[in-house]
Amino acid sequence: MTDIAAALPRMSRAARRPAILGGLAVLLAIAFVAALSTGAVPIPFTDVLRALAGMEMDSRTAAIIQSIRLPRALLAVIAGMALAGAGAAFQGLFRNALADPSLIGVSGGAALGAVFVIVLGSFLVGILPFLASPWLLPLAAFAGGLAATFAIQGLAQLQGHAATATLLLAGIAINALTGALTGLLVYVSNDTQLRDFTFWSMGSLASGGWRAVTAAALPILLALGIILSRARALDAMLLGEREALHLGVQVQRLKHVIMVAAALAVSSAVAFCGIIAFVGVVVPHVVRLLAGPDHRIVLPGSMLAGATLLLVADSFARVIVAPAELPIGLVTAAIGSPFFLWLLIRNRRAA
Amino acid sequence: MRTRTISFTVSLAVMGFAFAAPLHAEGERIVSVGGSTTEIVYALGAGDRLVGADTTSIYPAAADALPDVGYVRQLSAEGLLSLSPDLILAGGEAGPEVALSQTEAAGVRIVKLKEGYTPESVQAHIEAAGIALSRESEAETVNAAFREDIAQVLADVEKLENKPRVLFLLQAGRGGLLVAGDQTAAHAMIELAGGENATAGFTGYKPFSPEAATEAAPDILLVTDQTVEMLGGTEALLSDPALAATPAGESKRIVSMDALYLAGFGPRLAHAVRDLAAALHPEADIAPLPARPWTDME
Numbered sequence: 001m002t003d004i005a006a007a008l009p010r011m012s013r014a015a016r017r018p019a020i021l022g023g024l025a026v027l028l029a030i031a032f033v034a035a036l037s038t039g040a041v042p043i044p045f046t047d048v049l050r051a052l053a054g055m056e057m058d059s060r061t062a063a064i065i066q067s068i069r070l071p072r073a074l075l076a077v078i079a080g081m082a083l084a085g086a087g088a089a090f091q092g093l094f095r096n097a098l099a100d101p102s103l104i105g106v107s108g109g110a111a112l113g114a115v116f117v118i119v120l121g122s123f124l125v126g127i128l129p130f131l132a133s134p135w136l137l138p139l140a141a142f143a144g145g146l147a148a149t150f151a152i153q154g155l156a157q158l159q160g161h162a163a164t165a166t167l168l169l170a171g172i173a174i175n176a177l178t179g180a181l182t183g184l185l186v187y188v189s190n191d192t193q194l195r196d197f198t199f200w201s202m203g204s205l206a207s208g209g210w211r212a213v214t215a216a217a218l219p220i221l222l223a224l225g226i227i228l229s230r231a232r233a234l235d236a237m238l239l240g241e242r243e244a245l246h247l248g249v250q251v252q253r254l255k256h257v258i259m260v261a262a263a264l265a266v267s268s269a270v271a272f273c274g275i276i277a278f279v280g281v282v283v284p285h286v287v288r289l290l291a292g293p294d295h296r297i298v299l300p301g302s303m304l305a306g307a308t309l310l311l312v313a314d315s316f317a318r319v320i321v322a323p324a325e326l327p328i329g330l331v332t333a334a335i336g337s338p339f340f341l342w343l344l345i346r347n348r349r350a351a
Numbered sequence: 352m353r354t355r356t357i358s359f360t361v362s363l364a365v366m367g368f369a370f371a372a373p374l375h376a377e378g379e380r381i382v383s384v385g386g387s388t389t390e391i392v393y394a395l396g397a398g399d400r401l402v403g404a405d406t407t408s409i410y411p412a413a414a415d416a417l418p419d420v421g422y423v424r425q426l427s428a429e430g431l432l433s434l435s436p437d438l439i440l441a442g443g444e445a446g447p448e449v450a451l452s453q454t455e456a457a458g459v460r461i462v463k464l465k466e467g468y469t470p471e472s473v474q475a476h477i478e479a480a481g482i483a484l485s486r487e488s489e490a491e492t493v494n495a496a497f498r499e500d501i502a503q504v505l506a507d508v509e510k511l512e513n514k515p516r517v518l519f520l521l522q523a524g525r526g527g528l529l530v531a532g533d534q535t536a537a538h539a540m541i542e543l544a545g546g547e548n549a550t551a552g553f554t555g556y557k558p559f560s561p562e563a564a565t566e567a568a569p570d571i572l573l574v575t576d577q578t579v580e581m582l583g584g585t586e587a588l589l590s591d592p593a594l595a596a597t598p599a600g601e602s603k604r605i606v607s608m609d610a611l612y613l614a615g616f617g618p619r620l621a622h623a624v625r626d627l628a629a630a631l632h633p634e635a636d637i638a639p640l641p642a643r644p645w646t647d648m649e
Contacts, residue, residue, distance in 0.1 A: 040433030060432065063457035068428050134448060190556045191521065191529075192424065192444065199425050206427060207449050323403060323430030324421030 020291045024304035028077070031311040035073045036065065038315045040322035067210065075208035075216065076310040079269040080279060082220045084306025086262035087280030088287070088298050089227045092234035093258050094164060100280040101266040103171045104259055105148030108178035110270040111201060113144025115182050118196045119189045138207075138215070138271035145267030148174055153259060164241075167255075202327030203276035205314050212272045223265035224303060230258060231295040238293060278333045279306050282340050289343050309336060381484070382434055384423055385442025387617025388464060389414045391477055392440065394493050394618040394645035395486040403434040405445075410611055411648035428453035438462065440483060468539035470501045473620050493618060493645065500621035500640045507637045508545040508628050515631055517546040517606075518569030518599065521556050523591070524582050528559040530567075536614035541573065544627035561593030571631060572599045575610040606630040618645045 037048050041064055050057050051065035090099045102108065117124075117140045125132045155170040156163065186194060233254050236244040241251050266280070287301040313331040320326055382403040383389040389408035392398060398413060405423045408414040420430055423442065428450040431439060436459055443466040445451065455461050462483040464476050474494050481490020519537040522529035531537035532553035541548045549569040550559065559567075572588065579585055585605045589595045599605070608630075612623050622640050629637045640646075 040427070040430045042433075060457050063453075064429060064432060067456060068432075068453050187558060195422070196424060199422070204425075206425075206447060209449050209453065318427065318429065321419075321421070323427065323433050324406075324419055325425070325427040325430055 016291065017294070017297050020297055021300055021304065024287075024301055024308070028304050028308045028311070031308045031315075032073055032077065035076065035311045035315045036069050039064065039069060039318055071210045071213045072205050072208035072314065073311060074213045075205050075272065076314045077307040078213070078217050078220045079205070079273045079276070080283075080307035080310030081224060081303040082216075082265035082269040082306075083276060083279040084283035084302040084309075085224050085227055085299060086265045087306075088284035088295075088302035089230070089234065089258050089262055090280075091284055092237060092295055092298070093255060094168075095238060095240075097285065098281065101262050102175070102280075103168060104152045104263065105171055105174045105178060106145040106263050106266045107270060107275055108175045108182070109148025110141040110145035110267055111275060112148075112178045112182045112185075113140035113142070114200050114274070115185045115189075115197050116140055116144070118200070119185045119193050135215075138212070142267045142271040144178075145270060146263055148178055149259060149263035149267075153256070199327060200274040201329075203274040203329035203332075204325070204327055205273055205310075205317075206325065207272050216268045216272050219268040220265050223261040223268075226257060226261040227265070228299055230254060231299050234258075234295040234299075235293075273328070276310070276329045276332055278329070278336050279309060282336055283309060286340060286343060289347055379437040379484075380435055382420060382431060382436040382439045383408060383414075383441075384420070384426065384439065384445040385464070386410065386611045387615040388440050388442045388476070388480070390615065390617040390619065390645065391480045392484065393648060394477070395481060395484055395489045397484045397486055400484075402436060403431070407611075413649070426450045428457070432457055432459070438483060440464070440480060468534075468536045468616055470497075470505075470543075470620060473497065473616055473618065477618060493643075496643055497618060497621055500643070501624070503638070503640065504621055504625045504628065505543070507635075508543070508624075511545045511628075511632055511635055513632075514545060514547045515570040516549040516568060516598075517541045517571045517573050517631065518549040518564065518567055518597070519573045520578065520588075521575075523574065523578055523588055523594075528561065528564055529556050530559045530564070531556055536616055537573070539616075540613060540624065540627060541631075543624045544631055546571070546627075546631045561591065565593045565596050567597070569597050569599045570602075571604045571606055572597075573613075573627075574605065574607050575613060576607050577610050579607045618643075622646045 036052070037043070037045055043061055043064065047057065047061055048065055051062050052070070087100045090101055090103070091097060093099070094103075114137055117137045121136060152167065152170045152174050155174070156167040186197060189197065233244070233249045236247045236249045237251070237254070239247070245251050269276075283306045284298060284302040287298050287305055291297045291301055309332060310328070313328050313335055316335065317326040317328045317331045379400055380402045381392060381397065381400045383392050383401055384405045386407040386409060389401070389404050390410055392401060393411055393414065398411075401414070401417055403418040403420045404414050405420050405426070407423050408417070418434060420426055420434070423444050424446045426445065426447070431450070431454045439454065439459055439461045441451070441461060441463050443464055445463065451461060462479070464479060467475070474497060477490050477494050477497070481487045519531040519541065520528055521531060521537070530550040531548065532555055533551055534554050535556060538548045538551065549567040572594065574585075574588065579588075582588060585607065588605060589600050589603065594600050606627070608623070608627065611617075612619060613627065622643075625637060625640050
């Protein structure tokens with residue numbers, strides 16, 4: 001890593017982009033194979049490959065690779081891409097290093113949706129039996145995240161155009177409101193429900209069956225595609241809103257598009273994985289520290305690095321306390337923060 | 352050393368009826384999920400076949416030393432599979448569903464027990480576990496002794512004239528009061544032991560304001576050893592002026608029992624009812640029950 005970073009300044013801008021993205025893609029591929037090869041059950045690497053190739057083998061081993069590890073690793077990839085990609089887009093949009101989608105209520109709204117189902121779900125299903133489904137919680141979290149985002153956007157646009165300050169203030173208010181409602185539901189919850197919610201809010205990829213992966217993939221890939229297509233416009237935004245406007249960027253439209261796409265991506269990830277802290281805020285910074293502010297590197301680079309971080313974190317989460325499992329949010333922060341601090345200190349010294 | 356968190360309500364969960372397809376194999380490797388499910392496995396003499404248990408399995412001490420498959424509602428499919436179990440005996444709250452279905456898809460037999468808070472449900476669990484473990488005759492022995500014990504206790508309780516009002520506190524202290532309504536293990540235990548639940552009238556566990564606790568006017572406060580330990584002694588309970596103002600507070604009548612013993616609804620139920628009845632009715636003469644192998648484990 002150090003060598004790559006040291007070599008970068010000497011390379012031309014044009015050469016930098018494929019070098020960095022290629023490097024990150026290689027890291028991701030290594031992390032993916034490593035994630036498939038690690039777990040509580042020791043499985044030889046050759047058997048991992050045989051199971052992936054669909055070759056004849058022991059059915060238990062095949063089930064572990066094909067229906068437990070593989071969908072889970074894929075969920076880690078798309079969720080990591082969603083969280084870090086949305087975070088990168090947000091930081092660019094607001095030109096603020098601390099911006100992340102929680103500002104516009106995504107995680108707060110999703111948490112409210114989740115706790116609503118955890119605490120009142122059995123009551124709801126009692127009245128409306130057709131609601132009984134494993135999809136109820138992810139759907140509620142997804143809807144909560146999107147609803148909070150739209151509420152904040154709507155409030156900010158009451159003045160005709162979404163001024164950033166109004167948007168942030170509306171975000172604070174809506175977050176406080178969803179926080180209070182979440183607190184209310186936590187207050188009336190019983191011990192089991194409280195624990196379910198606590199675990200949900202520390203994140204887990206354990207729901208990563210094939211159905212979760214396929215359901216989350218479509219909205220996330222769509223949203224990330226939209227975000228990637230706005231890289232140039234986000235670069236222009238770095239100069240300031242007025243300057244971007246002069247450069248021909250439709251600023252209001254850009255804000256709207258990025259916010260909806262980010263909310264879609266993050267809500268889909270949170271719906272199936274719970275709240276996974278740290279990835280959205282810090283991964284884009286790491287990429288920016290390595291590669292500079294160009295969004296054509298920062299956006300795809302963050303997606304690759306976010307996926308890698310989640311894969312590595314989940315591999316740890318699955319083996320550290322085996323046969324039990326750690327919540328992944330703890331691991332992402334535990335792995336990510338020291339690395340980030342090291343990078344920060346090193347860069348300050350160099351500057 | 353492992354620390355095991357005791358979740359009180361979790362231990363309430365391990366009740367029920369099983370759908371057991373008997374597949375007889377004495378050498379089976381078993382993972383048990385749920386405090387009283389694990390107790391039943393030991394009571395049936397199959398403890399040596401256990402290769403793992405969840406965090407709520409804390410009795411007997413040997414269960415605490417088994418590989419820990421995690422919190423009862425936070426199981427990991429591959430974690431379970433890594434113990435190469437032939438059978439997973441799971442209490443009603445075991446989850447998440449995805450982990451269990453993935454484990455089952457990998458060829459592990461799963462026998463699930465449903466919830467229930469009656470002496471009959473305990474017998475049904477023991478019988479179902481006996482079938483699942485191919486220990487039907489042992490299950491019948493345990494159940495015969497259990498029937499005898501519970502009949503004796505209930506006969507003694509039947510003779511009692513007064514029914515003290517009992518306020519069960521699942522939680523007290525900083526987090527506020529959490530009390531038991533209907534359809535809870537604590538409610539069922541109070542009734543079985545000849546008391547009256549001072550906070551009946553709603554379902555499940557609910558937060559209670561201090562004033563409402565005074566209004567409930569309990570004669571006795573019932574708490575778990577775990578709560579007392581957390582508060583640092585029973586005196587701390589009475590430092591709450593609302594609780595101190597109740598009849599129970601004035602006469603300092605506080606009964607404390609181990610959470611799993613009190614509300615586990617496992618094979619030790621009859622003995623727990625007897626101990627609770629004796630504590631609620633110190634004036635009465637409630638005969639102790641004979642020690643059984645499964646009530647006397649290290």
